[in-house]
Amino acid sequence: MTVTTGDREVLTARSLVKSYGNSPALRGVSLSAGRGDVLAITGPSGSGKSTLLLCLAGILRPDAGEIRFAGRRIDTESESVRSALRRREFGVLFQFGQLVPEMTAAENVALPLLLSGVRRREAATAARVWLDRFGVADLADQRPPQMSGGQAQRVAVARALVTEPEVLFADEPTGALDTLAGEQVLGQLTRVARESGTTVLLVTHDAQVAAYADREIVIRDGVVDGVVDSAGTAVGQHRPHS
Amino acid sequence: MSVGHALLGLLADGQRHGYDLKQQYELRFPAAKPLAAAQIYATLERLLRDGLVVAGVTERVGGPDRTLFAVTDFGRAELDRWLAEVELPSEYVANLLAMKVTLALLVADQDVAADFLRRQRVAHLARMREYTGVKTDPSTDVLRVVAADYAINHIDADVRWIETTLQRISRLTKEIHP
Ligand SMILES: Nc1ncnc2c1ncn2[C@@H]1O[C@H](COP(=O)(O)OP(=O)(O)OP(=O)(O)O)[C@@H](O)[C@H]1O
Ligand SMILES: [Mg+2]
Numbered sequence: 001m002t003v004t005t006g007d008r009e010v011l012t013a014r015s016l017v018k019s020y021g022n023s024p025a026l027r028g029v030s031l032s033a034g035r036g037d038v039l040a041i042t043g044p045s046g047s048g049k050s051t052l053l054l055c056l057a058g059i060l061r062p063d064a065g066e067i068r069f070a071g072r073r074i075d076t077e078s079e080s081v082r083s084a085l086r087r088r089e090f091g092v093l094f095q096f097g098q099l100v101p102e103m104t105a106a107e108n109v110a111l112p113l114l115l116s117g118v119r120r121r122e123a124a125t126a127a128r129v130w131l132d133r134f135g136v137a138d139l140a141d142q143r144p145p146q147m148s149g150g151q152a153q154r155v156a157v158a159r160a161l162v163t164e165p166e167v168l169f170a171d172e173p174t175g176a177l178d179t180l181a182g183e184q185v186l187g188q189l190t191r192v193a194r195e196s197g198t199t200v201l202l203v204t205h206d207a208q209v210a211a212y213a214d215r216e217i218v219i220r221d222g223v224v225d226g227v228v229d230s231a232g233t234a235v236g237q238h239r240p241h242s
Numbered sequence: 243m244s245v246g247h248a249l250l251g252l253l254a255d256g257q258r259h260g261y262d263l264k265q266q267y268e269l270r271f272p273a274a275k276p277l278a279a280a281q282i283y284a285t286l287e288r289l290l291r292d293g294l295v296v297a298g299v300t301e302r303v304g305g306p307d308r309t310l311f312a313v314t315d316f317g318r319a320e321l322d323r324w325l326a327e328v329e330l331p332s333e334y335v336a337n338l339l340a341m342k343v344t345l346a347l348l349v350a351d352q353d354v355a356a357d358f359l360r361r362q363r364v365a366h367l368a369r370m371r372e373y374t375g376v377k378t379d380p381s382t383d384v385l386r387v388v389a390a391d392y393a394i395n396h397i398d399a400d401v402r403w404i405e406t407t408l409q410r411i412s413r414l415t416k417e418i419h420p
Pocket of ligand 1: 020043045046047048049050051052205
């Protein structure tokens with residue numbers, strides 16, 4: 001992977017603030033992710049991880065602060081621009097429930113391509129390739145209710161990556177899986193992402209999952225409590241404990 | 243006497259000499275600290291004395307003389323007994339990390355204790371990342387994956403404890419400094 005310094009930063013957030021009603025979930029979060037980075041966002045339950053991810057993915061609009069994707073400010077864009085961005089440049093993956101139960105695995109994976117205007121035959125071919133990449137090609141004609149959690153999640157990963165997004169947002173993607181199934185999903189996901197230069201933001205409260213990332217951002221009470229790089233060096237601020 | 247039992251186990255499929263045992267030990271237990279030759283010979287002496295192994299012929303293949311050892315029926319029975327025996331879970335009462343947190347609260351304050359816990363978590367996570375790298379490398383054999391799993395899960399237990407303790411730190415501080 002060759003990257004020039006200028007476009008290494010894919011996603012940056014500055015001083016994000018987000019409240020639900022009167023209760024603040026994010027109280028000034030800044031971070032940046034480079035092309036091909038696998039970044040873990042960890043922290044205790046209720047610390048604001050999911051809220052942060054939803055803001056970064058353009059699903060929630062922050063109350064204050066700014067978000068830039070490839071240098072361009074996106075948090076102030078119109079809803080239609082943001083949804084186009086989500087379709088073309090972003091992939092999202094949640095703990096479960098993202099597959100359309102009435103569609104086969106192959107149809108589920110092809111769907112994001114069809115929505116962005118790719119021809120049916122091409123989309124079907126790509127879907128098979130991505131199912132194969134995650135070791136679930138033999139499930140192509142099955143529907144989600146007939147799959148195990150681990151199988152369905154691998155189909156969901158294939159679906160999240162089929163458009164070859166710049167950034168993959170994953171919120172506890174292996175939260176419902178046992179250790180071995182989770183390991184397969186994470187191992188394949190991070191390998192494929194690193195090969196294709198996809199940036200991955202991986203929200204988890206599980207250190208074993210965070211250990212797949214190159215870098216970790218710890219959120220506590222809606223603020224960044226620390227940033228740890230791959231060498232295990234704390235590179236970020238530690239706010240004084242109150 | 244787990245080294246003794248390990249050697250009995252490695253002899254179970256046929257006789258070996260001391261140096262061969264040392265290599266087998268490193269091959270089969272990649273995560274264990276390698277044994278010094280002296281330790282292997284001292285252990286073999288003890289196994290001999292207790293009738294768990296017998297010394298057979300002495301080979302010479304180019305290098306020095308090497309005595310072959312074989313496990314006796316008595317040794318095999320002892321090995322089987324030991325393998326079937328459930329190990330007592332460690333008591334973990336003398337946890338060094340917990341002790342440091344308490345002492346930090348006694349001699350300093352909550353910030354010092356919390357800062358220690360955060361830095362300890364960073365160090366633990368860095369080690370976990372290393373093992374995860376080993377585990378996800380397609381060229382790693384299953385024996386090493388299994389050893390990495392063991393390490394990762396034990397480090398993870400500490401990390402969970404660190405996180406919980408960070409969440410309890412104000413209450414702990416109040417208890418120590420009412
Ligand atoms: N839709 C919502 N409406 C109201 N409050 C919300 C909503 N979503 C989250 N919150 C609140 O915002 C805070 C941050 O929640 P968030 O879901 O981002 O945490 P999290 O770190 O993802 O937690 P978990 O690890 O439990 O998933 C919490 O106090 C939560 O109660
Ligand atoms: Mg969440």
